[in-house]
Amino acid sequence: MKIFAETERLILRELEHTDTNDLFEMDSDPEVHLYIENNPVKSIDEITKVIEMLKKQYKENGIARWAVVDKLTNECIGWSGLKYFNQPLNKNNNFYELGYRFKKKHWGKGYATESSIAILDYGFSNLNVDKIFAITDPKNVNSKKVLSKLGFDFKETFDYEGDPTDWFELKKTTWENKKPNR
Numbered sequence: 001m002k003i004f005a006e007t008e009r010l011i012l013r014e015l016e017h018t019d020t021n022d023l024f025e026m027d028s029d030p031e032v033h034l035y036i037e038n039n040p041v042k043s044i045d046e047i048t049k050v051i052e053m054l055k056k057q058y059k060e061n062g063i064a065r066w067a068v069v070d071k072l073t074n075e076c077i078g079w080s081g082l083k084y085f086n087q088p089l090n091k092n093n094n095f096y097e098l099g100y101r102f103k104k105k106h107w108g109k110g111y112a113t114e115s116s117i118a119i120l121d122y123g124f125s126n127l128n129v130d131k132i133f134a135i136t137d138p139k140n141v142n143s144k145k146v147l148s149k150l151g152f153d154f155k156e157t158f159d160y161e162g163d164p165t166d167w168f169e170l171k172k173t174t175w176e177n178k179k180p181n182r
């Protein structure tokens, strides 16, 4: 199993089928899905398909959302990572987008920010890009706080399949000059 990064409290590695129960606990929670299509999963089968899709992305793109594992308990507490877009979105194409999702019981502990710092370090060092993007529901205050702490700039609200969606970007130069400590 490939480990991509390690932080003070977390290990970031590829998601595996052994993470199924943890992802089901997270993704069947309506509060977790409130600002992401509001359609929590109802069956283990849906999670199996998600993990298959991620394994395909690891193979094709070398990167995708990673499992975030608590070093002390070995629990997979959620995922965080870069998704490669090779289809146009909001006038951009061939770009990486940062995303994160955690079990509700692990919100408010700084894990989204801590994992994202390691991911952005990895992205700007290993992928040949000068910008990384992020998108979020304008009402998703928790997510927007994470992006702001990381140094992302809000650019505009655009129409994402009928839903108003906020578009953020982080320049490599900004990251190198203003990287947060954690």
Ligand SMILES: CC(C)(COP(=O)(O)OP(=O)(O)OC[C@H]1O[C@@H](n2cnc3c(N)ncnc32)[C@H](O)[C@@H]1OP(=O)(O)O)[C@@H](O)C(=O)NCCC(=O)NCCS
Pocket (backbone or CB within 6 Å): 031, 032, 033, 035, 036, 100, 101, 102, 103, 106, 107, 108, 109, 110, 111, 112, 113, 114, 135, 136, 137, 140, 142, 143, 145, 146, 182
């Ligand atoms: C979005 C989401 C990942 C944010 O998680 P989060 O836990 O609120 O984010 P952070 O990791 O930045 O932690 C937040 C708080 O932990 C607190 N915290 C507690 N212990 C901490 C520690 N040791 N280190 C750092 N922060 C700590 C911080 O004070 C911070 O609050 P603040 O920003 O008000 O100061 C989470 O709400 C989630 O999973 N939502 C559902 C899925 C979703 O909407 N994903 C985003 C789609 S765009």
